Amino acid sequence: MTTHTHRQKDLIADIYHRIASEYDDRIPGFTALDATFSDTEISFVLDRVGPEDQVLDLGCGTGRITLPVARRAGSVTGFDLTGSMLEQAARKAGEENLQVRFEQGDMADLPFPDDSFDVVVSVLALMHVPPADHPAVFAEIRRVLRPGGRLLLGVKNAVFERFSSADRFATVDITDVENKELVFTGTQGGAEFRAPWHSFSPDDLKRLTAVAGLVPVTIRGNIPISAWLADSVLDNGDLAGAVRTLEALLGDLPPLNHLGYHLLVEAVKPAVPS
Template sequence: MKANTSQQKDLIAGIYHRIAGEYDERIPGFTALDATFSDTEISFVLDRVTADDEVLDIGCGTGRITIPVAHRAKAVTGFDLTEAMLEQAARKAAEANLDVRFEQGDMAALPFPDDSFDAVVSMLALMHVPPADHPRVFSEVRRVLRPGGRLIIGVKNSVFERFSSADRFATVDITDVENKELVFTGTREGDELRAPWHSFSPDDLKRLTAVAGLVPVSLRGNIPLSAWLADSVLETAEVAGAVRTLETLLGDLPPLNHLGYHLLMEAVKPAVHS
């Protein structure tokens, strides 16, 4: 029997409680392609965050994105479903002498006042949100954003999955495309853990932002060329460098951006006009 929304959230929280202490060993992976993926992702975020911004990172996990953003922004809040992941993030923030606020909760019911943040960031985490909650999450993001504020997200691309089930990032965590699950293999406990996982197409993102009242301004495909190439091809530094240069130049342009392994999107809350 298929789990309901509440059961799915409990399952996800339980899994991340169990792997919180090893999460940073699993992400961002170990290959040159993993590094390219992460560099593109973090650059996309940091290019859209300023020193005057108050930023909310939803589904922040152990602070993989929160910590770099905190080095740049005026103030940062990390928000996650799982307390154990937040404890890891808080430890890293303290070690870096960063003043970051962390709160636990459900991103479908954000515990923040209207117009609280200049930017809301979410990398990878939206894919664990049950589909029934997607419209509510985007609506909540719009609510807590100030006019002119930005939503900056990264999600797995379902268009890529129509052609390939290959894992191109952090392959110790395997995307089971057919069953819509993320499989955590080789855990310290020795168990294989399965969490619900929902990818998005460019059209999905356009629809969700439009319904919430947000305006998409940028869509980038993450590794839109190298995701389709064999690892053996990318082992040559000259080839990998040329592919990376092309991806940097063309990653924002359709149709190439629609073919990325993941999608990176920025959407804006319209300014209020008197």
């Protein structure tokens, strides 16, 4: 690991330590579009998780995805760089009497044996991983997946950013596209924090999965129509409903899926030949 990469990880861990207690009040935002965005993410994951699956949630944070998965899967492990975020997740899991294992560490060096999980989930977290570590993270995901296992990934879409710097999800954590940073504004202590932030195009994801030996089977654009419409248009309930229906029908189909604000990806580890 280079000194620069190590410093980036330390910075990210420190920022999330500072905002852990308020994180759940910052995400997912306050508008109907925020709710649709978050619901689409969670549905994408839950539709691909079964009651017998052993699931690893990488970059689980305070459990926004981990807890819904724990209500459905056979077992869940939440993994994150920041201990304070894991403490929040563990507290919430305890309140619901959910059996979730939590571990702290680095996604580029997972402390799990080969072929440990049926599903690996990572929503939003990969965007904080330094680019130099991307190949290692995807290689580690493949290693810990069982043959036939699935990677379920959510990331910001670099194609969208080529056309627009608009933020379409949440209001206090702002994506600074030009400087490739996530800016945490309006924190309880009044400070502003900036964390490195890396988006991915569909081609980036195809390359990273292919090099790691994973096969992408679905690339879905999250809010691929809504993201391009003015808020005033989406305030019309009937029109917004029609847009949501169309997005649900066409979100998997190119080129529309490549234009979403975020990308949701399913990739599979090939089964061992018989």
